[in-house]
Amino acid sequence: MEDYKQLLVKYWGYPDFRPLQLDIIESVAAGNDTLGLMPTGGGKSITFQVYSLSKPGICIVVTPLIALMKDQVESLNKKGIKALAVHSGMTGREIKLTLDNAVWGEYKFLYVSPERLNSERFLERLAQMNVNLLTIDEAHCISQWGYDFRPSYLNIVQARTILKDVRVLALTATATPKVADDIQDILGFKKKNLIQMSFFRENLNYLVRNVENKFSYLIDTIQKVKGSGVIYVRNRKATREVSDELRKNGISANYYHAGLSNLIRSTRQDSWLSGQTRVIVATNAFGMGIDKPDVRFVIHIDSPDSLEAYYQEAGRAGRDGKKAAAVLLFNNSDKTKLKKHISVAFPEVSNIKRIYDALCNYFQIAVGYGKGKVLEFSLQGFSQAYKFQQAMVYNSLKILQREGYVEFTEEVDSPSRIYFTVSREELYKFQVANAKLDDFIKLLLRSYTGLFTGYVTIDEELLGKRSGLNHEQVYNYLKHLRQSNVVDYVPKNRTPFVYFSKERVTIERLKISKENYDVRKKDYTARIESVIEYASSTLKCRSQMLLAYFGETDAPPCGTCDVCKAKESLQMTDFEFETISKRVRKIIEVPCSYEKLLIKLEGDQQKMRQVIKWLLDNKKIIYRVDNNLEWNAK
CATH class of the missing domain: 3.40.50.300 (P-loop containing nucleotide triphosphate hydrolases)
Incomplete structure (x- = not known):
C-alpha cells in the first residue's frame, strides 16, 4: 500500500493535503462509514481518489453531474489512472462494455449516474466487482430535505445490500444539520460520523x-x-x-x-x-x-x-x-421575483398530470410500458408541440422526478465515439477485402489507442484534416464501417434525456404526494424567505447569518461585511446595538413620536440617537402619516 501523501504528490503534485482531506481518508481507512462536509473548493474528490488508489479494487462514484463525471474521468485517464463512466447518454452496447471492463479490466474508478443503479444489468455486474469504496458525491441529493433531492439516489441503498462489507463515503459542500443527519440515516451508517469543516471563510x-x-x-x-x-x-x-x-x-x-x-x-x-x-x-x-x-x-x-x-x-x-x-x-423587485418563483416552481397538480400524459404520448408509450427507457428530449420542442410554458414543463418534470416516475437529465454534450467490434485478425481480413477503407482504418488506429477494449472519443474534424477528407466523407466512412459491423460508431449529439423510472400509469393513478408537493413547497418557501431575510437584514452580520443557517450558531461577527462596517461607525459593540434595537422595536409596537421614544429609552442618549438614526437610515423604522414612528415589517 502506498502512503497517502506519496500518492498525492505522485498524481496531483500537491506537497500536502488541504484541511480535512486526510481526516476523511483516515476515517474511511479505519473502517468507518463517513460523511464529509467540505465547502466548495475544499477538494472533495481527492479524498476518495487517494484512498481508493491505496487499495486493490475499484471505487464506485455516484454523481448526478454528467459533465463533471466526464471531466473527472478524462482528468484521471490523463494521469494514467484507469477510469470509466456509466450514464444515460450512453448506448446499451456502451454500457455493457463499460461494465464488463469494470469487472475484468483492472479499472480504479467507475462513475455512475444514480438512475443507472436501478438496472438489473448494473446490479448483476456490481456483485462481480472487487469494490474498495462506495462514494456518494452531492450526497444532499439523497435527503428529501436537501435542496436538490433526487429519488434515484435512494437506489444507493439497494447497492449497499450487494456491497455489504464495503464502506461508504458520502460527500457534499452544503448541508444543514437536518440534511446531514438524514443522509447518514438513509445510507445506514452504523454510527453517526460527520467530519465537517467550518463554513466560516475569514478572507x-x-x-x-x-x-x-x-x-x-x-x-x-x-x-x-x-x-x-x-x-x-x-x-x-x-x-x-x-x-x-x-x-x-x-x-x-x-x-x-x-x-x-x-x-x-x-x-x-x-x-x-x-x-x-x-x-x-x-x-x-x-x-x-x-x-x-x-x-x-x-x-x-x-x-x-x-x-x-x-x-x-x-x-x-x-x-x-x-x-x-x-x-x-x-432591491424590492428582487423580493417580488423570488416570491413569484414559488408558484413557478410548483405548478398546479392538474398541470403536472397533463404534462406527464403529454410526455408519454409524445414518446408513444402505452400504459403499462416504458420502464427503463432512455429517450432524447427537447424541452423547447416538446413545449412548443403541446403549447406549454417551458418553465412549467421543466418544474413539472422535477416534481415527477421526485415522485420517481421519470428522471430528467439536462443538456449534455456527448462527443462522437467508436469501438472496434472485431478482432485484429478479422479487421486485417476486412482491410484486405476493402482496399478503399484501408488508409482510413490505419488513420484511426494511428490516431487513437484502446479501440479494441472500449469506446474511444474521436474528433471527425481532426480526422478530416489528417486525411484530407471533408466532414461528410469522414462521416460516410465511419457509417460504412458501422454498417459492415467493423465498428460501433456513436455520432456526437447534444440533447437532454428523459429516463422512465416506472411503467406509464393513467392520469387517475398518477400520484403527487403531499410530501413531494405541499411539504416540499413549504420547504422551498422557507428557503426563499431565508434568502430574502439574508438580503434584507441590516441588523445582523452577513457571515453570522450564513453560518447560523448551516448550524453554526455561536460564530462571532466577521467585522468586514456591510452590516458590521455600518455598526462599527456607531462605535458601540454588537451587543449594545442589538439590545437598543430590540428595546426600540418593543416600545414602538404602539407607534409613538421620536421624542416619546427617546424618553422611554433610558440610558446614554447619544447612543440611543445614533441607533435610532441608523434604524431610520436603513428603513427599519419609518414615519407614519401622523408623524409617529413604527417598525417597518417589510
Missing part, C-alpha cells in the same frame, strides 16, 4: 448592495477593483446582455451557459482560467468542478433560490486564502 467579505441600477453599479465597481471575477445571472439571455455591456465599457468579459456547445464552453472557461478573460458572466451551470484560486469577486445580479446555492456560488471567490468579496445586488 471572504460578504456584501449586500441595495441598488436599482445594477448595470451602473457593476461597471463602476469592476473598474475600481482588481483581479478576475464571476457574475451570476438567472437566465441565458442575461449572460450575453451583461457581458456585452461590460465589454462596451472596456472590461474584458465573456458569457457562459449550458446552451453553448461543448467547444465554446471549454474555450471560454479556459480563457477565463488562464486570465485572458477577466470576467465571466454565467448562469449556475458555471463553476462546478472549477478550481481557480485567484478569483477576487463573485457578484450575483440575481438572487439564487436558496442560501445553499448562494454559499456554494459565492464560495468560488478567494480560494487562495487572500481577500475576496461576494456581493449580492438586491
Whole structure:
C-alpha cells in the first residue's frame, strides 16, 4: 500500500493535503462509514481518489453531474489512472462494455449516474466487482430535505445490500444539520460520523448592495477593483446582455451557459482560467468542478433560490486564502421575483398530470410500458408541440422526478465515439477485402489507442484534416464501417434525456404526494424567505447569518461585511446595538413620536440617537402619516 501523501504528490503534485482531506481518508481507512462536509473548493474528490488508489479494487462514484463525471474521468485517464463512466447518454452496447471492463479490466474508478443503479444489468455486474469504496458525491441529493433531492439516489441503498462489507463515503459542500443527519440515516451508517469543516471563510467579505441600477453599479465597481471575477445571472439571455455591456465599457468579459456547445464552453472557461478573460458572466451551470484560486469577486445580479446555492456560488471567490468579496445586488423587485418563483416552481397538480400524459404520448408509450427507457428530449420542442410554458414543463418534470416516475437529465454534450467490434485478425481480413477503407482504418488506429477494449472519443474534424477528407466523407466512412459491423460508431449529439423510472400509469393513478408537493413547497418557501431575510437584514452580520443557517450558531461577527462596517461607525459593540434595537422595536409596537421614544429609552442618549438614526437610515423604522414612528415589517 502506498502512503497517502506519496500518492498525492505522485498524481496531483500537491506537497500536502488541504484541511480535512486526510481526516476523511483516515476515517474511511479505519473502517468507518463517513460523511464529509467540505465547502466548495475544499477538494472533495481527492479524498476518495487517494484512498481508493491505496487499495486493490475499484471505487464506485455516484454523481448526478454528467459533465463533471466526464471531466473527472478524462482528468484521471490523463494521469494514467484507469477510469470509466456509466450514464444515460450512453448506448446499451456502451454500457455493457463499460461494465464488463469494470469487472475484468483492472479499472480504479467507475462513475455512475444514480438512475443507472436501478438496472438489473448494473446490479448483476456490481456483485462481480472487487469494490474498495462506495462514494456518494452531492450526497444532499439523497435527503428529501436537501435542496436538490433526487429519488434515484435512494437506489444507493439497494447497492449497499450487494456491497455489504464495503464502506461508504458520502460527500457534499452544503448541508444543514437536518440534511446531514438524514443522509447518514438513509445510507445506514452504523454510527453517526460527520467530519465537517467550518463554513466560516475569514478572507471572504460578504456584501449586500441595495441598488436599482445594477448595470451602473457593476461597471463602476469592476473598474475600481482588481483581479478576475464571476457574475451570476438567472437566465441565458442575461449572460450575453451583461457581458456585452461590460465589454462596451472596456472590461474584458465573456458569457457562459449550458446552451453553448461543448467547444465554446471549454474555450471560454479556459480563457477565463488562464486570465485572458477577466470576467465571466454565467448562469449556475458555471463553476462546478472549477478550481481557480485567484478569483477576487463573485457578484450575483440575481438572487439564487436558496442560501445553499448562494454559499456554494459565492464560495468560488478567494480560494487562495487572500481577500475576496461576494456581493449580492438586491432591491424590492428582487423580493417580488423570488416570491413569484414559488408558484413557478410548483405548478398546479392538474398541470403536472397533463404534462406527464403529454410526455408519454409524445414518446408513444402505452400504459403499462416504458420502464427503463432512455429517450432524447427537447424541452423547447416538446413545449412548443403541446403549447406549454417551458418553465412549467421543466418544474413539472422535477416534481415527477421526485415522485420517481421519470428522471430528467439536462443538456449534455456527448462527443462522437467508436469501438472496434472485431478482432485484429478479422479487421486485417476486412482491410484486405476493402482496399478503399484501408488508409482510413490505419488513420484511426494511428490516431487513437484502446479501440479494441472500449469506446474511444474521436474528433471527425481532426480526422478530416489528417486525411484530407471533408466532414461528410469522414462521416460516410465511419457509417460504412458501422454498417459492415467493423465498428460501433456513436455520432456526437447534444440533447437532454428523459429516463422512465416506472411503467406509464393513467392520469387517475398518477400520484403527487403531499410530501413531494405541499411539504416540499413549504420547504422551498422557507428557503426563499431565508434568502430574502439574508438580503434584507441590516441588523445582523452577513457571515453570522450564513453560518447560523448551516448550524453554526455561536460564530462571532466577521467585522468586514456591510452590516458590521455600518455598526462599527456607531462605535458601540454588537451587543449594545442589538439590545437598543430590540428595546426600540418593543416600545414602538404602539407607534409613538421620536421624542416619546427617546424618553422611554433610558440610558446614554447619544447612543440611543445614533441607533435610532441608523434604524431610520436603513428603513427599519419609518414615519407614519401622523408623524409617529413604527417598525417597518417589510
